[in-house]
Amino acid sequence: METIFYQNLIKIKNLICFDLALTLDCGQAFRWKEDENGCWSGVAFGKFIRILQKDDELCFFGATREDFYGIWLPYFDLERDYERLCEGFCEDISMKEAVTSYPGIRILHQEPWEALCSFIISQNNNIPRIKGIIERLCQSFGEKLPCGEYTFPTAQRLSELSVEELATIRAGFRAKYILDAAKKTACGEVKLDLLSSMPIEQARQELLKIKGVGNKVAECTLLYGCGRMEAFPEDVWVKRVMAELYPQGLPACVGENRGIAQQYLFHWRRNKN
DNA sequence: TGCCAGGATGATG
């Protein structure tokens, strides 16, 4: 890939194994919106960005060079060799079908707190409603940026709220879980910053301290929020794949990248019904 | 209308 810097635009050419729409709307992040021109906009790490993919080019509008390297390159996992990765996956016949059916999915590197909070909200819930709850959460308790969009509220901010004050976002029974996560994160009882470097099992146990966080939410947080590609969140769809195709575990070609394989399997199986 | 949603919890067998 080749990166070109213009006045107010950063363009990547010759990018392979990358599908912007698929990556932003495959159930790993919930805040991105597509406009009528196919341009995606959203906020991550407190920064607003607009991104357009067309004709083998990826355009970042309104990003500084510093944020491009510091935020967006890692956010979209653009430094990982997905071509080689997916070639390896394709040694297994079912993984090959999943990868070739929906090529270009990348695992986002979101903020740990946003990932944790988002997947607490996701439990026993559907994606349209998850998006609505998170949008109200940000509008109510995030910070307004000049563009009019809101940042994801900090754990510190949410830890000061009561369940009654949180009722406006209509998270239902999950409200108390959000507050417990916010309090334990804000006071340092759960150290989200350390999860990326801890042994994976220890990191999972750390997250299980939070009420409303089970294995699924913990693994989602580690995968999407801590860059732990070996984390393996199992939901109803992935469990179905595992029961039907891999009763004895994932094929060896998946290696340590279980989380990435899981995302392809999830999306593939979910769109089959 | 009834069913389901990228689950977790506490109570029961």
Added chain:
DNA sequence: CATCATCATGGC
């Protein structure tokens, strides 16, 4: 240790 109702809301 496995199962099960329940949780609150909206989309279809």
